[in-house]
Amino acid sequence: MKFGNTTLDAPGPRPAFGWVDLVVLVALFGFGWSVLHFGRGMLVHFDENHIPPLSTALSDIPYYAGRTLLRMWVAFGFSLLFTFAAGYAAAKNRVARALILPAMDILQSVPVLGFLSATVAGFMALFPGSLLGVECASIFAIFTGQVWNMAFGFYHSMITIPTDLQEAASTCGLNRWQRFTTVEVPASMHSLIWNSMMSFGGGWFFVAQSEAISVMNKNIKLPGLGSYMATAVEKGDNVAACWAIVAMLTLILVSDQLIWRPLLAWADKFKIELTESSEAPQSWFYNLLRGAYVFTWIEKKITGPFSEWFRNLTVRVKEVSAPVTQNRGDIFKWLWRGLGCALLAWLGWEMLVGLRAGVATVHNNVTMADFGHMLWLGLLTMLRVLAVTVLATLIWTPIGVWMGFHPKVARFTQPLAQIAASFPVNMTFPFVVGFYVAYHVSMNWGSIFLIAMGTQWYILFNVIAGAMAIPNDLKEAARTYGLKGWDLWRMLIIPAIFPFWVTGACTAAGGAWNASIVAELATWGKTTLKADGLGSFIADVTSKGDTPLIICSIAIMSLFVTVMNKLIWRRLYGLAERRFRLD
Amino acid sequence: MTPTTTTEVSPPTAQTPTIAELRKVGKSFNSAGGHEYKVLEQIDLAVHEGELLALLGQSGSGKSTILRCLTGLAQPTTGEVKCYGKPLEGINPYASIVFQTFALYPWLTVEQNVNVGLMAKRMSREAKDAAVEKAIELIGLANYRTAYPRELSGGMRQRVGIARALVSEPKMLCLDEAFSALDVLTAENLRQG
Numbered sequence: 001m002k003f004g005n006t007t008l009d010a011p012g013p014r015p016a017f018g019w020v021d022l023v024v025l026v027a028l029f030g031f032g033w034s035v036l037h038f039g040r041g042m043l044v045h046f047d048e049n050h051i052p053p054l055s056t057a058l059s060d061i062p063y064y065a066g067r068t069l070l071r072m073w074v075a076f077g078f079s080l081l082f083t084f085a086a087g088y089a090a091a092k093n094r095v096a097r098a099l100i101l102p103a104m105d106i107l108q109s110v111p112v113l114g115f116l117s118a119t120v121a122g123f124m125a126l127f128p129g130s131l132l133g134v135e136c137a138s139i140f141a142i143f144t145g146q147v148w149n150m151a152f153g154f155y156h157s158m159i160t161i162p163t164d165l166q167e168a169a170s171t172c173g174l175n176r177w178q179r180f181t182t183v184e185v186p187a188s189m190h191s192l193i194w195n196s197m198m199s200f201g202g203g204w205f206f207v208a209q210s211e212a213i214s215v216m217n218k219n220i221k222l223p224g225l226g227s228y229m230a231t232a233v234e235k236g237d238n239v240a241a242c243w244a245i246v247a248m249l250t251l252i253l254v255s256d257q258l259i260w261r262p263l264l265a266w267a268d269k270f271k272i273e274l275t276e277s278s279e280a281p282q283s284w285f286y287n288l289l290r291g292a293y294v295f296t297w298i299e300k301k302i303t304g305p306f307s308e309w310f311r312n313l314t315v316r317v318k319e320v321s322a323p324v325t326q327n328r329g330d331i332f333k334w335l336w337r338g339l340g341c342a343l344l345a346w347l348g349w350e351m352l353v354g355l356r357a358g359v360a361t362v363h364n365n366v367t368m369a370d371f372g373h374m375l376w377l378g379l380l381t382m383l384r385v386l387a388v389t390v391l392a393t394l395i396w397t398p399i400g401v402w403m404g405f406h407p408k409v410a411r412f413t414q415p416l417a418q419i420a421a422s423f424p425v426n427m428t429f430p431f432v433v434g435f436y437v438a439y440h441v442s443m444n445w446g447s448i449f450l451i452a453m454g455t456q457w458y459i460l461f462n463v464i465a466g467a468m469a470i471p472n473d474l475k476e477a478a479r480t481y482g483l484k485g486w487d488l489w490r491m492l493i494i495p496a497i498f499p500f501w502v503t504g505a506c507t508a509a510g511g512a513w514n515a516s517i518v519a520e521l522a523t524w525g526k527t528t529l530k531a532d533g534l535g536s537f538i539a540d541v542t543s544k545g546d547t548p549l550i551i552c553s554i555a556i557m558s559l560f561v562t563v564m565n566k567l568i569w570r571r572l573y574g575l576a577e578r579r580f581r582l583d
Numbered sequence: 584m585t586p587t588t589t590t591e592v593s594p595p596t597a598q599t600p601t602i603a604e605l606r607k608v609g610k611s612f613n614s615a616g617g618h619e620y621k622v623l624e625q626i627d628l629a630v631h632e633g634e635l636l637a638l639l640g641q642s643g644s645g646k647s648t649i650l651r652c653l654t655g656l657a658q659p660t661t662g663e664v665k666c667y668g669k670p671l672e673g674i675n676p677y678a679s680i681v682f683q684t685f686a687l688y689p690w691l692t693v694e695q696n697v698n699v700g701l702m703a704k705r706m707s708r709e710a711k712d713a714a715v716e717k718a719i720e721l722i723g724l725a726n727y728r729t730a731y732p733r734e735l736s737g738g739m740r741q742r743v744g745i746a747r748a749l750v751s752e753p754k755m756l757c758l759d760e761a762f763s764a765l766d767v768l769t770a771e772n773l774r775q776g
Contacts, residue, residue: 162686
């Protein structure tokens with residue numbers, strides 16, 4: 001068979017340095033400098049009695065924005081490390097799986113903002129007299145806000161790698177490291193990047209909140225955009241507050257355009273299905289970078305030889321099992337198991353001790369009446385969360401479906417909805433509360449809107465994605481049979497978008513619980529508005545530093561979240577899996 | 584053996600060493616309802632060096648399972664698998680397999696996919712490149728070296744799978760419906776090669 005001269009060789013980057021390379025190099029050096037510059041600010045001396053006031057000068061915004069951004073990326077780096085470690089262990093080891101999955105399941109339902117007070121105190125004790133302690137607490141809050149979603153996503157894609165791809169690696173004799181780098185990470189790459197993008201977007205909320213916290217009767221402010229905003233609102237400087245919002249939006253947009261869109265465009269080749277997708281994600285920045293020779297050069301001269309060397313280092317030539325290696329392998333296996341058991345025993349012991357101390361504190365300080373009160377407040381907050389979910393569904397589902405059916409509209413509204421979901425709306429709460437104060441709106445109802453401001457977008461963009469994913473032949477079939485109106489919704493649209501809606505609504509509800517901590521208690525200048533609910537209760541006891549009540553209220557909120565997950569979302573997920581899968 | 588699977592051996596060369604051998608191998612799977620589903624029972628099979636062996640049978644009669652036992656991808660429920668006289672543990676290092684689904688990595692180019700077959704080998708980079716080059720030449724995809732699998736047709740993908748299996752110069756090459764997606768001419772070329 002002849003193929004003529006047709007080649008699929010890509011034109012390839014120019015084999016010489018060009019102006020793009022110059023820009024990339026300058027950008028790399030600038031990047032290195034700014035990490036050092038902003039990082040140095042983390043290590044300054046800190047005395048909790050003399051906290052330097054934050055300026056609200058507009059010229060300081062770039063510096064504060066840099067600090068906020070650095071915090072986000074440090075937290076994201078740790079999240080990524082944890083994701084690989086926990087996801088890999090859970091996918092590969094039965095014992096690890098039995099421990100990690102339930103633990104993460106519970107941890108992800110704990111409201112992050114609730115235990116800020118505990119982590120701030122802990123990290124400040126770790127780094128006495130340095131701002132690094134508070135910095136770590138903020139980073140830790142962002143980390144806990146984004147890591148569970150990423151780790152679950154990575155675990156899930158690890159266990160759903162097609163069997164034949166795994167077996168091909170086995171017959172080629174790849175070792176663990178080679179298998180990890182050539183099969184497992186690439187196969188999970190697409191979902192990993194997508195989940196990272198979503199988690200990173202959620203992280204803005206926590207960074208804005210954790211920069212200005214009041215714990216143990218102290219107001220602690222870290223230099224950053226969130227605290228800048230808080231200071232501006234305290235001083236009543238509306239211009240500065242507006243600029244802070246603009247700066248925040250810019251940060252989110254820049255991260256999206258320069259990091260996440262290019263990554264998504266690059267990761268398109270990691271999709272498992274072998275059919276050419278009609279619409280590959282595009283990114284102008286990625287197309288620009290692809291023309292840069294610097295990366296080809298780095299790949300050829302540095303990373304390529306290095307990974308080759310590393311691979312050769314890790315290759316063990318496989319022999320047909322000889323008894324000697326068998327014994328040694330056994331010894332190692334038992335050694336590992338022994339170490340694992342020791343670690344588990346130690347962890348279990350520490351947890352028992354902690355649990356006993358916690359129960360003792362709670363037992364001595366909290367009465368049954370307190371418990372009843374907290375449960376009642378939890379019920380109120382749950383009603384708010386449900387109301388937000390139902391209202392957002394009723395409003396955004398028709399709009400989302402309409403957008404999804406018009407790809408031209410969806411192409412720019414979907415990223416917009418994502419950015420709206422990323423924006424830390426807690427920064428804008430003071431304005432809304434000012435409106436409430438002026439028009440005497442009851443916070444008990446008003447907080448529902450505050451909660452919805454941040455979480456409704458998850459429902460919107462998932463519905464858009466679902467409507468866009470409806471296969472064309474199904475739509476055409478519906479059209480030939482003349483389905484219209486409610487019939488069309490009943491037979492096609494609702495079943496098709498249901499799995500997407502469940503994902504969106506579950507995320508929205510989870511976010512709503514976290515948001516209730518900041519949305520049920522809000523301040524505008526001198527006025528503080530408070531709604532009856534578990535969120536405002538947690539915010540209240542956290543700022544007072546009442547440890548037994550903090551423990552109890554967080555535990556109760558986690559309980560509510562877990563019960564809701566088990567009773568509502570798990571069942572809906574199951575239903576979506578069984579009945580409404582489109583393949 | 585399931586009655587519908589037959590083996591054709593040619594030429595019968597009992598003198599050459601046995602690469603892999605199945606002895607009274609049985610394999611059963613547990614279905615979702617807890618019911619035991621027997622695929623293989625009492626299979627005796629020996630593969631010698633230089634031998635061409637074809638397994639014929641209806642779909643579902645266990646051809647693929649026999650291949651998976653020989654390559655060590657599946658452990659038999661009863662009986663044993665031997666490799667050059669020693670019991671086989673784990674993956675058979677002398678065998679390579681072309682999968683029914685080809686199992687190419689969508690994120691690797693043709694060249695990189697073929698290179699995966701050599702990853703476990705301690706060779707210099709130049710030697711690896713040369714071997715990959717040769718295997719790609721053999722299957723006639725030299726012009727598509729930097730293409731991704733999704734850009735190729737079914738038959739071309741299958742040829743990449745064959746190249747990946749051949750590149751490590753295995754003692755035993757297992758082809759699972761290997762020529763199913765090939766055009767007659769290429770299949771004939773590969774048979775000759």
